[in-house]
Amino acid sequence: MTNILIIDSAATGAASVSRKLTRELAETLQRRDPSARIVHRDVGAAPIPHLTEATVPAIRAGLVESPEAERALALSNELIAELKDADVIVIGAPMYNFGMPSTLKAWFDHVLRAGITFRYSEAGPEGLVTGKKAIVIEARAGLYSEGPAAAFDSQEPHLRTLLGFMGVTDVSFVRAEKLAFGPEAAAAAIEKATADLARIADIELPLAA
Numbered sequence: 701m702t703n704i705l706i707i708d709s710a711a712t713g714a715a716s717v718s719r720k721l722t723r724e725l726a727e728t729l730q731r732r733d734p735s736a737r738i739v740h741r742d743v744g745a746a747p748i749p750h751l752t753e754a755t756v757p758a759i760r761a762g763l764v765e766s767p768e769a770e771r772a773l774a775l776s777n778e779l780i781a782e783l784k785d786a787d788v789i790v791i792g793a794p795m796y797n798f799g800m801p802s803t804l805k806a807w808f809d810h811v812l813r814a815g816i817t818f819r820y821s822e823a824g825p826e827g828l829v830t831g832k833k834a835i836v837i838e839a840r841a842g843l844y845s846e847g848p849a850a851a852f853d854s855q856e857p858h859l860r861t862l863l864g865f866m867g868v869t870d871v872s873f874v875r876a877e878k879l880a881f882g883p884e885a886a887a888a889a890i891e892k893a894t895a896d897l898a899r900i901a902d903i904e905l906p907l908a909a
């Protein structure tokens with residue numbers, strides 16, 4: 701059975717392009733493989749808290765000295781279990797101020813734990829979340845994959861680094877860009893992203909036939 705983890709992070713509810721694309725991909729994957737198990741973690745609707753003085757010791761060193769720290773560690777363990785169980789990870793990532801939404805960054809802050817999702821070895825850092833396929837769906841008002849704003853893209857390189865640091869190196873990035881360049885450009889961007897996702901679902905995903 702294939703386990704699929706879908707992470708949505710858009711704060712824009714039903715208007716969200718990344719949500720539309722993650723939803724359609726989930727429907728396609730479930731149709732292809734009715735036995736696939738889909739877990740939906742919606743950090744846009746239910747944000748992951750930022751780390752605080754009370755919770756950092758729990759996340760970084762497993763030290764629990766308050767109910768707040770206990771809750772943070774329990775959430776971290778739950779998020780890591782979802783991640784480790786997944787064969788396929790789908791992340792819906794809007795671009796907010798040239799990067800990812802802060803609640804998606806908070807998700808990474810809760811799952812990147814030394815000795816659990818990565819470790820430092822003599823050969824350097826080593827990711828422990830291996831054997832996964834990830835698809836990151838990026839929704840952006842502007843154009844960053846080429847042209848003058850390409851240098852402002854702090855979203856895709858950061859996501860690639862964080863996933864790669866945990867060992868998730870097989871990552872496909874699907875971009876819906878130029879969403880604010882008028883209705884025709886937006887429709888074309890969504891159509892292209894949909895086609896890219898269909899191709900990835902056809903060729904790259906480990907689903908039952």
Ligand SMILES: Cc1cc2nc3c(=O)[nH]c(=O)nc-3n(C[C@H](O)[C@H](O)[C@H](O)COP(=O)(O)O)c2cc1C
Pocket residue numbers: 710711712715716717718719793794795796797798799839840841842843879
């Ligand atoms: C707080 C905020 C910051 C944004 N910053 C950027 C940005 O830096 N660059 C950009 O191209 N679009 C930016 N946008 C536009 C979103 O990337 C765009 O609306 C996209 O469709 C959001 O994804 P969604 O449709 O899944 O919500 C921003 C939107 C919000 C709400």
